[in-house]
Amino acid sequence: MKYSKATNYALHTMLYLMAATPNRPIGVQQLAERQDVSSTYLSKILTKLVKAGMVESASGANGGYRLKRDWEQISFLDIIHAIEGTASIFDCSFDHGPQCPIQRVVLEAEQQMEQHLSNQTLAALAQTFKIDL
Template structure:
């Protein structure tokens, strides 16, 4: 199983925003330069995070992005779902109504979902502060 590059960026963006001491808006330009990705691609990732209610966007001269949800409450699952959606990773294509193989895969997904819901980005950033600096 492999998550998209957008999920990788989204997790790093969220870790960075969570790790910041101030609550000032973070503008697109410096973030895109620091992450070495295009403004267009970064904007698409940020839009998905806004739609998920994790961050908010403020237009204008002093605008930018900041947390919308309490930083201690944001889980890895929240960010992953914002980017990847909620589709199942495995679907039986054999046409069996009650596929036992699919049930095993769903159970595995459920375990992963529970784990990622329990893991908060804030706890990881706090434990390993350099992880929130967007270092590569």
């Protein structure tokens, strides 16, 4: 299974926002330069994080993005769902209905992976990941 590059950038952006100063807005240009990605592309990713209620934008001369909700509660899975959505990674193309044995195996594995990702927060990483933006 592979997540999109947008998820990679979202996870790193959230880590940068947490590690820098959770309450200080950081400009999209700074965040984009840090990851060597276009600010336009990163803005689209940040829009998804804003819609998910994890980040808020602040306008003005000292504007940018900052964490909106309690950053210690944000899990890897929260961020992944904000970018990728919550649809299952596997969809049986045959008309077995919910009793498809292959679908059950894949869904069980997916549930275990999601449980692991929901137990992992970026807060622990952010405490050891000090950066200057």
